Amino acid sequence: MNMDSSSSRKIVVVTGASSGIGEATARHLAAAGHHVVLGARRTDRLAVVVKELREASLSVEFAELDVTDRQGVSRFAQTVLEGHGRIDVLVNNAGVMPLAPLSALHVDEWDQMIDVNLRGVLHGIAAVLPSMLERSSGHIVNIASTAALRVDPTASVYCATKYAVRALSEGLRQENGDIRVTVVCPGFTRSELTEQGGTAEAQGAARAATEQIGLPASAIAQAVGYAIAQPSDVDVNEIVVRPTVQR
Ligand code: NDP
Numbered sequence: 001m002n003m004d005s006s007s008s009r010k011i012v013v014v015t016g017a018s019s020g021i022g023e024a025t026a027r028h029l030a031a032a033g034h035h036v037v038l039g040a041r042r043t044d045r046l047a048v049v050v051k052e053l054r055e056a057s058l059s060v061e062f063a064e065l066d067v068t069d070r071q072g073v074s075r076f077a078q079t080v081l082e083g084h085g086r087i088d089v090l091v092n093n094a095g096v097m098p099l100a101p102l103s104a105l106h107v108d109e110w111d112q113m114i115d116v117n118l119r120g121v122l123h124g125i126a127a128v129l130p131s132m133l134e135r136s137s138g139h140i141v142n143i144a145s146t147a148a149l150r151v152d153p154t155a156s157v158y159c160a161t162k163y164a165v166r167a168l169s170e171g172l173r174q175e176n177g178d179i180r181v182t183v184v185c186p187g188f189t190r191s192e193l194t195e196q197g198g199t200a201e202a203q204g205a206a207r208a209a210t211e212q213i214g215l216p217a218s219a220i221a222q223a224v225g226y227a228i229a230q231p232s233d234v235d236v237n238e239i240v241v242r243p244t245v246q247r
Pocket of ligand 1: 018022040042067096116145147187190217
């Protein structure tokens with residue numbers, strides 16, 4: 001469904017839009033009538049999604065994006081700003097979760113989680129905040145996790161990155177009265193998140209729980225859509241969405 005009011009059509013950037021929650025969010029926001037720019041490393045996946053949505057007459061485009069590359073994130077945002085004049089909403093969604101006990105010393109994966117889940121979010125903020133402040137308007141949606149609310153074994157570093165995202169989101173909100181900031185904390189959600197890295201035991205346990213009780217990614221997309229759809233003077237600061245049976 002396209003919106004008839006152009007003032008409610010937003011220019012939205014979604015990072016990590018090639019699968020899971022990011023893809024579902026891009027689909028949901030495009031269907032709501034926004035122009036959505038999808039970013040991720042797997043451009044073949046983005047191309048398939050964008051083709052499908054364009055065939056449904058939705059307004060979407062994609063570009064390669066590695067959120068660990070600060071200059072690359074800046075160039076990505078600059079291209080959108082040059083093409084559309086503004087970025088109304090940034091959804092910082094890209095993330096990785098290679099679960100393992102600290103004693104396994106997967107130090108490279110600790111770095112990867114910090115680089116993608118934390119630095120990636122900061123790179124996104126750095127790329128859009130100046131233009132948002134210039135226009136005194138904008139919305140940054142950070143996808144954290146219920147791992148930002150409690151720590152579990154094998155998720156220490158993952159939780160640390162998500163606690164950090166929640167903390168910096170609160171600082172961003174307090175510092176900028178014109179900018180809306182939303183943290184979305186999903187519980188178990190079906191996606192590709194448990195497919196990379198970690199230990200077989202830890203990832204297998206997370207995968208089993210997700211298969212048993214995980215939400216569809218569309219449930220999280222709808223929460224993002226709700227926050228974006230509020231009037232500009234209403235900032236939905238935090239949304240926690242868990243499967244009903246999740247403890
Ligand atoms: P997926 O693995 O399905 O999606 C992760 C996305 O992040 C992919 O599109 C991937 O794209 C992208 N990504 C990873 N590394 C980079 C990078 N360096 N640069 C750009 N994009 C990158 O998992 P989810 O959909 O579950 O994860 C999305 C977010 O939701 C994450 O932040 C995750 O922590 C969070 N989350 C997920 C939960 C769940 O249960 N699924 C629960 C709570 C939070 P590509 O590889 O193509 O670059």
